[in-house]
Amino acid sequence: MNSNTVIDLKNIYKRFYVGTPNELEILHGIDLTVSRGEFVSIVGASGSGKSTLMNIIGALDRPSLGSYTLNGTDICSAKDGELSHIRNREIGFVFQTYNLIPRNSALKNVELPMMYARMRSRSRKKRAAELLEMVGMKDRMKHTPDELSGGQKQRVAIARALANEPSIILADEPTGALDSSTGRMIMDLFHKLHREKGITIILITHSNELAEETERVLTLMDGRIISERRGSRYAEGQYSPCTQ
Amino acid sequence: MLKDNILLALNELKANKMRSLLTTLGIVIGIAAVIAIMILGNGMKRYTVDTMSSPESRRVYFFLIQKGQEDINDEQNYDDSVREMRNSDQYNVKTFEKLREKFSDRLEGIIMSYDLGTMKTGSNDINICGINPCGLKMKGTINIAAGRSITAEEYSSGKSVIMLPDKKAEMLYGSTENALGKTLECRKNNSFFNYTVVGVYHKEKESMMQDMLFGSTGEPAFVPYNNASQKPVGESCFTDFCALAKKDTDLNKLEKDLEKYINTEFYKDNDAYKADVLVLQEALDSVAMIISIMKLVLMAIAAISLVVGGIGVMNIMVVSITERTREIGTRKALGATNGNIRTQFLIEAVMICMLGCTVGVVTGLLLGKLMSSLMGISGSAEASSIVISVVFSMLFGVFFGYYPASKAAKMNPIDALRYE
Ligand SMILES: Nc1ncnc2c1ncn2[C@@H]1O[C@H](COP(=O)(O)OP(=O)(O)OP(=O)(O)O)[C@@H](O)[C@H]1O
Ligand SMILES: [Mg+2]
Numbered sequence: 042m043n044s045n046t047v048i049d050l051k052n053i054y055k056r057f058y059v060g061t062p063n064e065l066e067i068l069h070g071i072d073l074t075v076s077r078g079e080f081v082s083i084v085g086a087s088g089s090g091k092s093t094l095m096n097i098i099g100a101l102d103r104p105s106l107g108s109y110t111l112n113g114t115d116i117c118s119a120k121d122g123e124l125s126h127i128r129n130r131e132i133g134f135v136f137q138t139y140n141l142i143p144r145n146s147a148l149k150n151v152e153l154p155m156m157y158a159r160m161r162s163r164s165r166k167k168r169a170a171e172l173l174e175m176v177g178m179k180d181r182m183k184h185t186p187d188e189l190s191g192g193q194k195q196r197v198a199i200a201r202a203l204a205n206e207p208s209i210i211l212a213d214e215p216t217g218a219l220d221s222s223t224g225r226m227i228m229d230l231f232h233k234l235h236r237e238k239g240i241t242i243i244l245i246t247h248s249n250e251l252a253e254e255t256e257r258v259l260t261l262m263d264g265r266i267i268s269e270r271r272g273s274r275y276a277e278g279q280y281s282p283c284t285q
Numbered sequence: 286m287l288k289d290n291i292l293l294a295l296n297e298l299k300a301n302k303m304r305s306l307l308t309t310l311g312i313v314i315g316i317a318a319v320i321a322i323m324i325l326g327n328g329m330k331r332y333t334v335d336t337m338s339s340p341e342s343r344r345v346y347f348f349l350i351q352k353g354q355e356d357i358n359d360e361q362n363y364d365d366s367v368r369e370m371r372n373s374d375q376y377n378v379k380t381f382e383k384l385r386e387k388f389s390d391r392l393e394g395i396i397m398s399y400d401l402g403t404m405k406t407g408s409n410d411i412n413i414c415g416i417n418p419c420g421l422k423m424k425g426t427i428n429i430a431a432g433r434s435i436t437a438e439e440y441s442s443g444k445s446v447i448m449l450p451d452k453k454a455e456m457l458y459g460s461t462e463n464a465l466g467k468t469l470e471c472r473k474n475n476s477f478f479n480y481t482v483v484g485v486y487h488k489e490k491e492s493m494m495q496d497m498l499f500g501s502t503g504e505p506a507f508v509p510y511n512n513a514s515q516k517p518v519g520e521s522c523f524t525d526f527c528a529l530a531k532k533d534t535d536l537n538k539l540e541k542d543l544e545k546y547i548n549t550e551f552y553k554d555n556d557a558y559k560a561d562v563l564v565l566q567e568a569l570d571s572v573a574m575i576i577s578i579m580k581l582v583l584m585a586i587a588a589i590s591l592v593v594g595g596i597g598v599m600n601i602m603v604v605s606i607t608e609r610t611r612e613i614g615t616r617k618a619l620g621a622t623n624g625n626i627r628t629q630f631l632i633e634a635v636m637i638c639m640l641g642c643t644v645g646v647v648t649g650l651l652l653g654k655l656m657s658s659l660m661g662i663s664g665s666a667e668a669s670s671i672v673i674s675v676v677f678s679m680l681f682g683v684f685f686g687y688y689p690a691s692k693a694a695k696m697n698p699i700d701a702l703r704y705e
Contacts (some may be wrong), residue, residue: 101618101698122622129620140615140702144300145293156289157620201619 046110047208047241048075048098053107055093055264067093068264070107075243077208080235082244082252082272085261091245092213094261098243099132099211100124112208129157133202135212139194141186147173147197148182154204165204172200176230192223199230209241210234217247228254287632294633297605298640308601309641311594312681316642316674318587320649320666321656322580328657328664329576340422343530344396345543346563347376357561367557374558375522380551384528387546391534394419396527397510397518404471404478411453411471412505413478415513419529424502425488431461432484435509439483443511447480450504454485461485469506480508491661536564594641595685602634602689613693614701627694634686635679642678646671 055068067090075081083091096102097109100116109116112131119127128134133154141150148169155165173182176196186194195215202210212231216224228251234240244255252258253272260268298305348357351367381395397417403410414424417440421427430451439446447469449457454464464482471478488504511517530539540562547560606613613626650666657664 096699099618101702125617125620125622128618134618136615136702140611140618142612142615144296153616154619156286157616157622157625159286162288205620 312641316645324653635682
């Protein structure tokens, strides 16, 4: 295994038990290696198992079979507490539905991962404010999620994902609920993070257009990776730089 | 982290104000009842001690009963065929003299009181009561406001002197001072009575407890017993009377000794009747009984509402956790450990209980004060009872919050995130 490897999935199976004897196998032996600083996108039809795979990569779920090493840690044998720690420090999640904590200000939401990392109140407030400024949400820090638009919510969620300087950002259809121009803005933010901070990003998307902008495009079909190629517009840099 | 969790919990409580308040109602009632009980209990204890030293509590009752009866309340053994009571069966001045003589160390005197009822004076009504010095002691806390009290000489000779209550004196003569030395002309049916006003008294307000125990004595004008009664003590006979025991007398022993003495001295040869002596102890006991029943009822209410309240808290926590399943999933995705989640919801449950406790303590203090002032006792809460309530409600929160909090902690992050 290359020392530059962040994610190493070998022969991953995932089965759900929907009451015996109906055993539902969703992932049928996935092999996937992601190196540090890569920007990978996963595309595929609805129900092909993209989210299921993403949850395993994000240490939210365990594979039924196979081995998974993340930054050198064997996820399959890790205890719940270790998985919490890994999710807290190594991974930043961005969800399609934003998943901000209701009734908590943008600032409080961004502070959350740092709170679980036991960072002191003052320093985490400072960092949360910096992150919100970076995503262009400085003047909305005190607002609660219900006072923000979808795009604004997703920017807060991205700031939150970055809180503990994770090595990987996992984004499951982050632009799925946004109009195309707002989606564009979020995508630009990912490009900026990738380019400037060298963060590893795995993006699930239904938009081929957005997928083509990434370094590597994986196509999933019925729980198998059927193709893997370079994004057609990745090198060409056809995406516009982040504009706020 | 603790501070964050407390702020978080407060935030949630604030967001669901109505729900939080309704949830805590059981705890509010429970804690309020506990505090009120403590205040009442304290007041009662103090009141009983006070009452035990009041003259009323030293009253000794003398009744006449049939020889077959156990005591005055024994109706089962009351026999209709027994001959009617004659004057010679009754108590008279000889009884009093003997008692004064034999029990001078334990009896202060015989209580004499004769109610003349309502008389007319001009266009006003006035209640007049004949009493002796011991009798006056039974009429509540009486202070001389003007003039003087009736003298011993006036009492025994039955002089036509009168002591007015202050309100009456002001009504009749304008002021208490003005009343002194005046002659009060009274009329009842076709009889006329003239009294010289020698004093005006003020009476302290009677409490409800006092009323319950001894009955209201009102505020009549007082004249010497020997003047009021058609026949002076020496010529009368009585079917019952009261005496006043001296302070620090063992009343139960006195009761037995008196009964034995009178029955051997006066009623040994009586074919039908005997004396029955009673002390107040029993009345006090029955009041203590009422109070302890009240306490028990309140305790039961407290216990029931605390348990119901606790289950209410548990229920609302389960509801809240179900509602916030996605939030729990998100927190776990962001790195919250099972312990973090459990702590968060435990603190929330404790905060709900403490909110209920705070409202309950305030309500209980008001309720206890109100009830004790209605009953005319002065109860107060000890700081310790409040501290105990707070600690108790915290434990309550932990106890009833533990199951929902654990349920939240054990949620699978994926299932929680996928929850619709
Ligand atoms: N907990 C579960 N129990 C049973 N079946 C499940 C569970 N989670 C996922 N599945 C099934 O796994 C399959 C893949 O689901 P998944 O969410 O990974 O699809 P997806 O590729 O992300 O689809 P979409 O693009 O619509 O988000 C679906 O058929 C789904 O019903
Ligand atoms: Mg999906």
